[in-house]
Amino acid sequence: MTRKQIILGAHFPGVNNMTVWSDPRAGSQIEFEAFRRFAQAAERGKLDFLFLAEGLRLREQRGRLHDLDVVGRPNTLVILAALAAVTSRIGLAGTLNATYNEPYNLARQLATLDHVSAGRSAWNVVTSPGAFTGENFRRGGYLPFEQRYERAREFVTLARQLWDGGRHDFDYQGPQFDVRGRYDVPAPPQGHPVIFQAGDSSAGREFAAGTADAIFTRHGALAEGQAFYADVKGRLLRYGRAPGELKILPGVGVVLGDTAEEAAARYAEVRRQQVSPQTAIVLLEQVWNRDLSGYDPDGPLPDIEPDLEGSIVARGRTRQHDDNAATAGRWRELAERDGLSIRELIIRVTGRQQFVGTPAHVADEIDRYVQGDACDGFIIAPHLLPAGIEEFVSRVVPLLQEKGVFRREYRGQTLREHLGLPPAQRHFQPQAEAVTH
Ligand SMILES: Cc1cc2nc3c(=O)[nH]c(=O)nc-3n(C[C@H](O)[C@H](O)[C@H](O)COP(=O)(O)O)c2cc1C
Numbered sequence: 418m419t420r421k422q423i424i425l426g427a428h429f430p431g432v433n434n435m436t437v438w439s440d441p442r443a444g445s446q447i448e449f450e451a452f453r454r455f456a457q458a459a460e461r462g463k464l465d466f467l468f469l470a471e472g473l474r475l476r477e478q479r480g481r482l483h484d485l486d487v488v489g490r491p492n493t494l495v496i497l498a499a500l501a502a503v504t505s506r507i508g509l510a511g512t513l514n515a516t517y518n519e520p521y522n523l524a525r526q527l528a529t530l531d532h533v534s535a536g537r538s539a540w541n542v543v544t545s546p547g548a549f550t551g552e553n554f555r556r557g558g559y560l561p562f563e564q565r566y567e568r569a570r571e572f573v574t575l576a577r578q579l580w581d582g583g584r585h586d587f588d589y590q591g592p593q594f595d596v597r598g599r600y601d602v603p604a605p606p607q608g609h610p611v612i613f614q615a616g617d618s619s620a621g622r623e624f625a626a627g628t629a630d631a632i633f634t635r636h637g638a639l640a641e642g643q644a645f646y647a648d649v650k651g652r653l654l655r656y657g658r659a660p661g662e663l664k665i666l667p668g669v670g671v672v673l674g675d676t677a678e679e680a681a682a683r684y685a686e687v688r689r690q691q692v693s694p695q696t697a698i699v700l701l702e703q704v705w706n707r708d709l710s711g712y713d714p715d716g717p718l719p720d721i722e723p724d725l726e727g728s729i730v731a732r733g734r735t736r737q738h739d740d741n742a743a744t745a746g747r748w749r750e751l752a753e754r755d756g757l758s759i760r761e762l763i764i765r766v767t768g769r770q771q772f773v774g775t776p777a778h779v780a781d782e783i784d785r786y787v788q789g790d791a792c793d794g795f796i797i798a799p800h801l802l803p804a805g806i807e808e809f810v811s812r813v814v815p816l817l818q819e820k821g822v823f824r825r826e827y828r829g830q831t832l833r834e835h836l837g838l839p840p841a842q843r844h845f846q847p848q849a850e851a852v853t854h
Contacts, residue, residue, distance in 0.1 A: 424794025427459035430470040437690040455803035456500045462810030465835045466508025501534035508832030510539035515569035524576040531605035536831030539611035566620045608841030626652035636667035642791025664793040670771035684773045688764045697760040714760040780816035
């Protein structure tokens with residue numbers, strides 16, 4: 418049986434505490450030089466694409482900022498356009514939310530990016546989890562959960578109509594949008610930029626199954642990945658799509674060492690950097706729903722119980738704990754059993770799963786997940802930027818190439834070709850004559 422070819426992306430996140438900017442080896446999160454180094458290293462490794470997250474407002478809680486969050490995050494589309502000029506083959510994927518943007522404007526911008534990059538653009542459609550982000554926008558409010566996905570679905574449908582028509586007059590009326598005018602950017606080289614989706618709920622998966630070319634998801638244990646993969650691929654049938662038309666790509670951290678012991682020691686250090694004392698308290702407050710700023714992060718858990726009645730103090734958090742009482746109970750039990758301080762506990766119970774070990778071990782694990790149908794590849798999220806991706810490219814990628822599961826050279830030109838996606842389906846023929854002047 419032929420082995421699946423692995424898809425690899427390189428993630429420049431920086432909107433949460435997983436990226437360690439406090440480390441002296443970390444680059445800048447705003448200077449273009451960091452993005453250039455990152456992109457060119459990923460392209461040297463023949464990775465499929467690089468990927469930028471989006472955070473339009475600093476995360477805050479009770480008026481305090483998470484101390485490790487990036488301040489001064491540059492605009493995604495501007496960075497991708499600049500990277501198009503210093504790279505030639507790697508895909509350029511940007512996270513841009515469908516909740517606060519407008520289809521006409523974003524469709525033009527993405528089509529333009531596809532033109533300037535000769536068919537390498539991708540749009541990660543998020544609905545954005547932060548209610549507080551709405552305060553940045555004139556509209557102010559925030560849509561209820563279901564409506565956010567309805568808006569996203571219609572947003573992408575409308576954007577595709579605009580792309581399909583090239584330069585044309587359009588008149589669109591739907592439940593979410595009512596827009597008309599003359600669209601003026603010629604059809605993108607890829608037909609449609611590649612569409613990613615990031616959102617794990619059932620509504621998010623359904624949106625992806627009907628609409629997206631790839632899912633950016635969280636990484637878990639092998640069995641969890643297999644269940645997610647089977648669930649999402651199973652949904653494709655209802656939309657008349659084949660399993661290969663939607664790629665499943667979890668984000669994953671990688672910590673390398675010359676020996677397993679060295680990697681484990683590095684990992685322990687990375688986790689302490691990711692969970693600073695202030696971050697530990699902030700993450701605990703999200704479960705306790707109380708002001709815990711008076712507690713010592715190196716001391717024991719609070720003796721008071723979580724507030725289950727009061728309004729939620731955590732705003733803009735990326736993950737909701739479904740049941741604070743049960744979570745607090747589990748955390749307390751674990752802390753007592755192993756004698757953990759607040760910070761030690763938070764280091765243990767938060768954070769995404771990572772591949773930790775020698776380059777050979779990490780290459781084996783990546784291959785095992787892909788061949789075991791837990792995913793189609795990974796989006797590598799280094800904790801150190803931009804240097805982390807260079808280490809991955811020089812130490813892990815060659816091992817995957819030796820296994821014959823990762824390309825040694827780019828074959829196609831467009832991101833769709835790298836990902837093995839079928840050409841974009843034209844859904845729409847404009848009624849009006851194309852505008853020729
Ligand atoms: C892996 C992953 C990455 C995400 N990245 C972003 C991001 O960069 N910016 C953003 O505003 N939202 C991001 N989101 C949030 C989603 O847009 C969505 O609002 C959130 O996950 C809630 O929807 P869900 O319940 O369907 O997961 C991400 C979600 C996931 C699962």
